[in-house]
Amino acid sequence: MNYKLIGQTVPVVEMTLNNGETVYTQSGGMAYQSEGIKMTTNARGGVMKSLGRMFSGESMFMASYTAETSNAVVAFASTVPGTVVPVDLANHPGGLIMQKGAFLCAENSVNTSVAFTKKLMSGFFGGEGFILQKAEGRGMLFLEVDGDVIEKDLKPGEVIKVDTGNVVAFDSNVSYDIETVKGLGNIFLGGEGLFLTKLTGPGKIILQSQNIKDFAGKLIPFLPTRNSN
Numbered sequence: 001m002n003y004k005l006i007g008q009t010v011p012v013v014e015m016t017l018n019n020g021e022t023v024y025t026q027s028g029g030m031a032y033q034s035e036g037i038k039m040t041t042n043a044r045g046g047v048m049k050s051l052g053r054m055f056s057g058e059s060m061f062m063a064s065y066t067a068e069t070s071n072a073v074v075a076f077a078s079t080v081p082g083t084v085v086p087v088d089l090a091n092h093p094g095g096l097i098m099q100k101g102a103f104l105c106a107e108n109s110v111n112t113s114v115a116f117t118k119k120l121m122s123g124f125f126g127g128e129g130f131i132l133q134k135a136e137g138r139g140m141l142f143l144e145v146d147g148d149v150i151e152k153d154l155k156p157g158e159v160i161k162v163d164t165g166n167v168v169a170f171d172s173n174v175s176y177d178i179e180t181v182k183g184l185g186n187i188f189l190g191g192e193g194l195f196l197t198k199l200t201g202p203g204k205i206i207l208q209s210q211n212i213k214d215f216a217g218k219l220i221p222f223l224p225t226r227n228s229n
Contacts, residue, residue: 001017003106009081012075012076012084013105015075019072020066022064022088023105023106024105025106026062030076032075033074034072035069036067036069036072037060038068042064043062045143073201076104078144078145082148083148084145085149085206086140086142089110089137095108096145098135099168102132102143103143103144104142104143106142107141110137111135112134113136116136116163146210147208147209148208148218151204151206154174154203156203159199160201160205162196163196163211164197166210167197167208170205170206174201178198
């Protein structure tokens with residue numbers, strides 16, 4: 001499988017497949033395809049895994065695209081302005097933990113499953129729900145990032161504190177926790193929310209410069225209402 005990234009505002013990953021190669025995405029994730037691509041939709045991994053994906057905010061069903069001839073093309077587009085990040089899971093032997101909404105598409109050799117946070121507080125107050133996703137196996141995985149991508153390699157014991165909505169993915173050996181913002185003035189007047197995500201190395205982390213939920217919230221005052229003239 002060969003791929004190329006097209007565009008900068010709302011980018012597309014275009015894949016050229018050899019005969020018999022398969023890639024998959026969430027239902028509705030495909031942008032365009034050439035002749036010679038066969039699509040199948042199923043509960044990838046069985047009913048339990050598909051239910052887990054649903055609880056993590058993804059589609060219950062996955063769409064697979066298999067090349068029936070060489071040099072067949074299929075492309076997947078991001079849903080909001082941002083970046084598509086290619087990840088070779090060979091460089092992440094323990095797998096990669098992703099926030100919901102980060103998965104765009106992957107080779108068939110990549111497996112995705114739910115990943116429960118280790119601490120209840122992280123799940124209930126993390127802002128991304130109690131369940132995250134884990135990608136493991138060998139092959140290429142493509143992540144959808146809101147805005148620009150920031151990648152950091154944390155040293156053992158190195159800590160970074162991030163607004164929860166700006167976390168995209170991190171190595172499975174990175175410790176993940178939630179920290180309460182200190183000080184009543186900071187909580188009520190700081191405008192940064194009550195909780196921060198605390199990531200502790202070693203391992204690689206992927207962040208995004210835009211939090212689409214915060215961006216959508218800023219647009220609400222400007223949206224027309226029924227009482228608007």
